[in-house]
Amino acid sequence: MAGKTLYDKLWDSHLVKQREDGSALIYIDRQIIHEVTSPQAFEGLRIAGRQPWRTNANVATIDHNVPTTPFKSAADIEDATSRIQVQTLQDNTREFGITEFGIGDARQGIVHVMAPEQGAVVPGMTVVCGDSHTSTNGALACLAHGIGTSEVEHVLATQCLVAKKMKNMLVHVEGELGAGVTAKDVVLHIIGVIGTAGGTGYAMEFGGSAIRSLSMEGRMTVCNMSIEAGARAGMVAADEKTIEYVKGRPFAPKGDDWEKAAAYWKTLTSDADAVFDQVVEISAAEIQPQVSWGTSPEMVVAIDATLPDPDAETDPVRKSGMQRAYEYMALKPGMKVSDIHVDRVFIGSCTNSRIEDLRAAADVAKGKKKADSVKQVLVVPGSGLVKLQAEKEGLDKIFIEAGFEWREPGCSMCLAMNPDKLQAGEHCASTSNRNFEGRQGNGGRTHLVSPAMAAAAAVAGHFVDVRTWQA
Amino acid sequence: MEKYVIEQGVVAPLDRANVDTDQIIPKQFLKSIKRTGFGPNLFDEWRYLDEGEPGQDNSRRPLNQDFVLNDARYQGANILLTRRNFGCGSSREHAPWALEDYGFRTIIAPSFADIFFNNCFKNGMLPIVLDEAVIDELFRDVKSVEGYQLTIDLAKQLVIRPNGETVSFEVDEFRKHCLLNGLDDIGLTLQHADDIRGYEAKRSSQEPWVFDAH
Numbered sequence: 001m002a003g004k005t006l007y008d009k010l011w012d013s014h015l016v017k018q019r020e021d022g023s024a025l026i027y028i029d030r031q032i033i034h035e036v037t038s039p040q041a042f043e044g045l046r047i048a049g050r051q052p053w054r055t056n057a058n059v060a061t062i063d064h065n066v067p068t069t070p071f072k073s074a075a076d077i078e079d080a081t082s083r084i085q086v087q088t089l090q091d092n093t094r095e096f097g098i099t100e101f102g103i104g105d106a107r108q109g110i111v112h113v114m115a116p117e118q119g120a121v122v123p124g125m126t127v128v129c130g131d132s133h134t135s136t137n138g139a140l141a142c143l144a145h146g147i148g149t150s151e152v153e154h155v156l157a158t159q160c161l162v163a164k165k166m167k168n169m170l171v172h173v174e175g176e177l178g179a180g181v182t183a184k185d186v187v188l189h190i191i192g193v194i195g196t197a198g199g200t201g202y203a204m205e206f207g208g209s210a211i212r213s214l215s216m217e218g219r220m221t222v223c224n225m226s227i228e229a230g231a232r233a234g235m236v237a238a239d240e241k242t243i244e245y246v247k248g249r250p251f252a253p254k255g256d257d258w259e260k261a262a263a264y265w266k267t268l269t270s271d272a273d274a275v276f277d278q279v280v281e282i283s284a285a286e287i288q289p290q291v292s293w294g295t296s297p298e299m300v301v302a303i304d305a306t307l308p309d310p311d312a313e314t315d316p317v318r319k320s321g322m323q324r325a326y327e328y329m330a331l332k333p334g335m336k337v338s339d340i341h342v343d344r345v346f347i348g349s350c351t352n353s354r355i356e357d358l359r360a361a362a363d364v365a366k367g368k369k370k371a372d373s374v375k376q377v378l379v380v381p382g383s384g385l386v387k388l389q390a391e392k393e394g395l396d397k398i399f400i401e402a403g404f405e406w407r408e409p410g411c412s413m414c415l416a417m418n419p420d421k422l423q424a425g426e427h428c429a430s431t432s433n434r435n436f437e438g439r440q441g442n443g444g445r446t447h448l449v450s451p452a453m454a455a456a457a458a459v460a461g462h463f464v465d466v467r468t469w470q471a
Numbered sequence: 472m473e474k475y476v477i478e479q480g481v482v483a484p485l486d487r488a489n490v491d492t493d494q495i496i497p498k499q500f501l502k503s504i505k506r507t508g509f510g511p512n513l514f515d516e517w518r519y520l521d522e523g524e525p526g527q528d529n530s531r532r533p534l535n536q537d538f539v540l541n542d543a544r545y546q547g548a549n550i551l552l553t554r555r556n557f558g559c560g561s562s563r564e565h566a567p568w569a570l571e572d573y574g575f576r577t578i579i580a581p582s583f584a585d586i587f588f589n590n591c592f593k594n595g596m597l598p599i600v601l602d603e604a605v606i607d608e609l610f611r612d613v614k615s616v617e618g619y620q621l622t623i624d625l626a627k628q629l630v631i632r633p634n635g636e637t638v639s640f641e642v643d644e645f646r647k648h649c650l651l652n653g654l655d656d657i658g659l660t661l662q663h664a665d666d667i668r669g670y671e672a673k674r675s676s677q678e679p680w681v682f683d684a685h
């Protein structure tokens with residue numbers, strides 16, 4: 001019999017019941033909760049007179065709606081509807097006894113930054129959140145994926161999900177990454193190769209020497225965007241780095257449990273003879289710094305490329321998608337990527353707001369100034385703890401001296417639910433994960449890049465190749 | 472949940488691939504803490520010419536006459552016909568809530584994003600996957616025949632065309648059962664409460680740290 005994939009192992013160890021109709025009940029170890037997708041779930045619990053099945057399986061924080069300028073209480077949030085959501089989460093977590101890292105708590109931050117940082121997610125877990133980028137947590141050898149609000153309620157009430165097993169895909173990135181090529185470039189390149197629906201129906205494991213060489217933060221960046229390749233769950237096998245990362249974190253196992261846990265976690269890899277339904281081979285040496293040009297993350301090119309010609313596209317649906325994207329982005333086929341000017345820059349989001357990302361951006365910004373033509377450069381740390389660490393290292397000063405704005409943690413301009421937004425027609429170099437129409441503000445035009453590429457664009461005023469660029 | 476048995480109605484053609492949930496319901500409307508009332512802001516950025524904000528009187532906003540849902544012939548549509556990878560992007564259940572609130576209970580496409588697909592069933596909606604070639608034909612029919620209607624028979628798993636021709640579709644047994652009977656799946660899962668407790672007992676002896684209080 002063939003061996004098991006990491007996903008097979010995680011599925012098998014969480015299977016509560018296989019039902020005759022083909023559906024299964026899967027046990028959920030950890031649910032992460034935020035203010036936008038939970039109010040209706042708590043309301044549902046109340047209406048049905050139900051209690052959370054296991055209160056301590058849940059941990060909550062606020063991120064999507066919060067301003068990134070300092071505020072002391074919910075009452076300071078100007079936007080009334082945002083204020084109500086932040087307040088509602090506080091009320092709900094208090095009523096049901098769920099831990100919340102709320103306003104003024106240094107642990108508050110973007111759900112997928114906060115959870116690994118706290119050790120609330122450890123290898124071998126099943127992790128869900130009413131947010132599609134829950135896949136980020138798969139970097140810790142977890143089965144982690146986004147769910148809808150009805151499922152948030154279902155998990156609160158039963159600690160289970162009704163699920164069907166997905167297929168197995170391995171994305172194997174072998175070789176050494178070039179200088180200036182980051183985890184973000186790896187995942188954008190992968191999406192460019194397999195397309196935004198390439199992983200639909202699959203649990204996607206990232207493997208190969210290039211993935212193993214990434215830091216835990218880098219692996220999180222890669223898993224974060226597996227959903228942009230269509231895969232609900234992305235994951236990386238456990239190794240020494242994984243275990244080292246978890247060690248000593250507040251929620252992590254301690255004492256005897258620690259030894260036992262670490263020994264078990266080492267088994268969380270795909271067996272050598274495991275069979276995947278699909279394998280995608282990528283050569284690390286071919287990956288270059290990436291820039292998205294269109295309105296879907298698969299519309300991405302290398303920094304030294306020219307923008308693709310829709311007329312060369314044979315698939316009519318893709319072709320019309322490209323034509324529409326060119327119109328929306330006000331760009332032309334054949335243009336050089338370095339000729340795209342940026343109006344704003346956003347460094348942040350659950351893709352790239354961890355300490356390593358901020359260090360990479362600061363490295364580029366050090367001793368330089370943002371271009372006059374760039375209206376605003378926002379740097380938004382992923383959590384209060386990331387912010388404190390960055391300040392300890394003096395990164396905040398580097399940013400401020402470069403004319404960047406140093407903000408409070410949250411989702412910010414990744415989805416523009418708070419006051420941080422693009423104006424219509426503006427181009428933005430963004431370290432976030434979605435370049436959909438209007439995502440960062442009505443009419444805004446997003447270009448997805450790595451933190452180093454974003455900082456360089458802020459200084460140059462247009463996209464540049466961080467590998468060769470001299471300011 | 473309202474049962475889904477046989478649905479018949481006008482089909483609206485949304486001829487775009489990769490329609491993402493940010494398009495289905497833009498983020499400014501996610502601030503509501505309710506499940507209802509999202510219909511008027513469905514496809515807000517495509518449907519209206521101005522920028523939408525929560526709490527507006529939508530009946531007074533300028534409409535984008537080029538957008539398909541504003542076309543008189545598709546008023547009252549309850550079946551949405553669209554292209555591949557519909558519902559990609561965020562997990563927001565506000566997307567199916569908005570579609571349902573507008574009146575769509577059935578969405579037909581060559582493929583759907585996983586989370587969106589799943590969310591539909593939780594709200595008594597049926598996403599139907601058909602072959603790209605069949606979808607092409609349906610687009611042609613809908614555009615050429617005013618008032619074009621389809622009938623969906625869930626029990627028989629058939630899409631029935633006006634001329635009586637049928638196209639069959641796949642649907643997961645469990646989901647079909649829930650839709651046909653309007654069942655709440657939390658109640659169904661809680662019927663397995665003993666299995667869940669048994670699982671927890673076994674697992675907490677193997678991985679006690681998972682169950683630690685914090």
Ligand code: SF4
Nearest residue numbers: 133349350411414415
């Ligand atoms: S940072 Fe962006 S993608 Fe991540 S959770 Fe927040 S809104 Fe979602």
